Amino acid sequence: MPLTVEQARLVTHSYAQISIFPHSYSELFYHRLLLNHPFARALFPDDMTHQIFVFSKTIDVLVENVADLPRLRPTLIDLAKKHVKYGVRAYQYAAVGTTLIDTFSEILGEDFTLEARQAWELVYTETAGVMISAAYPES
Numbered sequence: 001m002p003l004t005v006e007q008a009r010l011v012t013h014s015y016a017q018i019s020i021f022p023h024s025y026s027e028l029f030y031h032r033l034l035l036n037h038p039f040a041r042a043l044f045p046d047d048m049t050h051q052i053f054v055f056s057k058t059i060d061v062l063v064e065n066v067a068d069l070p071r072l073r074p075t076l077i078d079l080a081k082k083h084v085k086y087g088v089r090a091y092q093y094a095a096v097g098t099t100l101i102d103t104f105s106e107i108l109g110e111d112f113t114l115e116a117r118q119a120w121e122l123v124y125t126e127t128a129g130v131m132i133s134a135a136y137p138e139s
């Protein structure tokens, strides 16, 4: 289901606010992920510097293309296939999505409105949906 124009605007606006936050949201996100989901520790390297950077670059691309997410399908399919090789399982996508959105909520507080949260949930559901169906066709 594509985002409405208003949802795309909410995603762009909230991400601009998140990106001027002095602390890297991506670092906070991985901190939360590893704390709350011990399965993730074994998958990632000890030094997360590169991962923190590349993850936020991918979210940048999602936001830049939020008005036309289907355009990213080929990129997301490639990324999903790499994730299979990293040992990632389909069910783990849910934990990543809730952790990302909870991190945004922690940073923005009351500015992260219900509508903004729902718009981000849709971005993540669409993204993870493409990745999961490409990489785990049996699921």
Ligand code: HEM
Pocket (backbone or CB within 6 Å): 040, 043, 044, 045, 051, 054, 055, 058, 059, 079, 082, 083, 086, 088, 089, 092, 093, 094, 096, 127, 128
């Ligand atoms: C929309 C969801 C996700 C995005 C945007 C994303 C993004 C990325 C990116 C950009 C990379 C680097 C890929 C490369 O090597 O070129 C990566 C690697 C990786 N991701 Fe994800 N990822 C997502 C979901 C997940 C999930 C659900 C897990 C499971 C915990 C996960 C675990 C990993 C691991 C283990 C690596 C490799 C780390 C390493 O060995 O360097 N990712 N991810």
